[in-house]
Amino acid sequence: MSASVAISGAIRTPLGEFWRRFRRQRLAMFAGLVIVALAASAVFAPWIAPFDPSAPDYDNLLDGPTLLHLCGTDAYGRDILSRIIWGGRVSLTVGFLSVALGGVAGVVIGLVSGFFGGLIDSVLMRLMDVLLAFPGIVLAIGVVAVLGPGIDNVIYAIAVFSVPVFARLVRGNTLSLKQTLYVQAARSIGVGKSALMLRHILPGAMPGVIVYASLRLGTSILTAASLSFIGLGARPPSPEWGAMLSDGRSFLGVADHLTLFPGIAIFVTVLAFNVLGDGLRDALDQKLR
């Protein structure tokens, strides 16, 4: 009743509708801006970072924050701010790639599983259950142990443990969307299986996937940092945030800024992705009226 009053004049597309609602989420908008800024600083690191991230400054070892080195220097006299900016390249790449890989694989598995049901569903879902049964970090350690340490393998490891959650999420959505009248209507027209899945079911499942991907990005960055921290991820000279934490651990109490600033970087990034995810959920979840 009020809907018929509200819709007048301009055509509203689902995308426009999403943007209209998302814009009202001030905090999520801010989080989105933070992420854009982080990504931009990572991309343009060579021009933004004040120093070479691996150039030592032997005059300033373990210096606290100064006007010259805004976040201080580490045990080799490397500028921590520059390392964080460069490290953002590693962390964000790991986050985006692992979520993209795991998300795509999970979405495909979930869609196929939910749509066809039966034996395919049982086999795929038991497989996912096996993966889900391991605590994420243990699974990642296992994968890295098999593939060997290194940042590429960290991406695969994190992707693997993202797959089952995406698969579960999409399978659930597929099961309920499969029952909607518009999917039945499409069936009654004779629309083929692939078109049913890709045109009628997948778009309906995507809002959930997008929201979850955003939350998952935070978790993935955190996991990558953890793996680096225990020496299974990025190798020492690399300015990865977890590796920086690991380096700084020996100087806790002597030079706290070694762990403080990379920690803040991780915290801010993960928080921003989570806030963004919540905002996306509020903007996307609401049914089109």
Next chain:
Amino acid sequence: MTPLLDITDLTVAFATDGAPVTVIHGLDLAVASGETVALVGESGSGKSVTSLAITRLLDYTGGRISGGRIAYTDAQGAVQDLAAATPQTMRALRGPEIAMVFQEPMTSLNPVLRVGEQIAEAVRLHQGLDEAAALAEARRLLARVRIADPDRQLRRYPFELSGGMRQRVMIAMALSCRPRLLIADEPTTALDVTVQAQVLRLLRGLQAETGMGMIFITHDMGVVAELADRVAVMQHGRKVEDGSVGQIFAAPQHPYTRALLAAVPVLGALSGQTLPRPFDIAGTKLPPQDTVRDETPVLEITDLVTRFDVRRNFRLRGRVHAVEQVSLAVRPGETLALVGESGCGKSTTGRSVIGLETPTSGMIRLDGDDITRSTAASDRRLHREIQFVFQDPFASLNPRLTVGFSIAEPMRTHDIAHGAEAERRVHDLLAEVGLTPEHAQRYPHELSGGQRQRVCIARALASEPRLIIADEAVAALDVSIRAQVVNLMMELQRRRGLAMLFISHDMAVVERVSHRVAVMYLGQIVEIGPRQAVFTNPAHAYTARLLAAVPVPDPARRDRSLDLDDSEVPSPLRALSDPPIVRPLIEIGPDHFVARHSVGGRY
């Protein structure tokens, strides 16, 4: 004497992104004790908002009373202005003074609490009785709303009850505190006609016993004629006419009231005619629908059986016999109506034809060719030549696709047209169903209910089918829109020689559209024959019961149905060892067949 409720100059507004939208403009309405006032209007006319304003449940929906006075005289004789009452005052009034019954009895009952506990809770809160006394009172209330075996029903959960029973439970809850004003918001809209008749009679009886005032919100003029003392007609948030029920029906003053009454399908309007005829809209008389061609039936179903297994703990516990040995045929240009109440298997029959359900046995022929065995080729043909129109047009359109895309989908799927050619055809189809090419760019949520159903019909026509299965296709539409859509379907039938399987529970609409009628009961066809024969001379007890329950939009004929059959329709769920008996159909007139078997214990 001061009236129980006296609304003067009520204005209600809802907050939106921009300026607040006023949905009720200066409404005046009065209700006396023992009086039933029907609030009539189409969707969006503000009748439900009015009821929310009276109970001030409006405060929880984002709406606001922006002006006017709602004077309510309470049991002590004190007059209170509900428009200005505090939440505390309102909470004390809701229940003991003012009670509400809503449209959807399933969602207004708490699914995890037993029926008895829910009624007892209302009793405990407002009458201060202890647990045992409250339960006893709940049992008494259930008996009062004519629920058989109240002791057993008290312990059941809402999902175990039928729709009619749930609505009676809601009424029992509303009455638990002996309210002096009952507001019923479309309480029978979701119910079958025979159940609706039972609930209406119950409400009338209860009102006579308690002397409460009643506001009855409905869009169904037949129900109004059955129940109301006075009628207020609303349109776009304004009251356009107000008068006694006799006045409104005999001499409607406002053009909108007249249009509303003219659009109401009246059962028996075509009783002297063999052929169906479209509604007379705006005074134009359309010719009878002489479109039936005596050719090979487009669709022929023989002994169709569809059963659903019910499993619990991996063991087969029973079967739902949704469709049992149904045979029917539809010829080109013919409309066969499949009527019956919810759960009788009429929808399942339609869905089995197009493969949305898998038939257990039987044969389906399309133009004489057996297509029961689903192959890729037969499926293609089936999905191209038979199209389905669903009850809910909004839910059957993908909300993420434009209307044009949805209409073009059958063309793409069946390789009929692509690109610019498809676009041209979409525009033609939109014009054919009375929309404009601009609508192709819209999304379903931007259209009204009637427009959406037109889009669904356009989509159904896109593959140039020979048969359309319309499953309650007009049931969700407002009366005036319903008449338009029915006329559109009949016009398309005439123009394209379409055959139609018209699945409906609305006997008055069925009388308008159908050449032949098949009545279904518990999965079986109990009577099938020419429309005129079935309607004027129903041979089966169930057909007669169905026809008798239809509310007549004529207040003068109100008290005709005092000995209505109050029994519940039995469940189609049966034990494995207990298959239903299908009685053969006996010919009792030209093309008129009837099954001789028992209904509700009678033959």
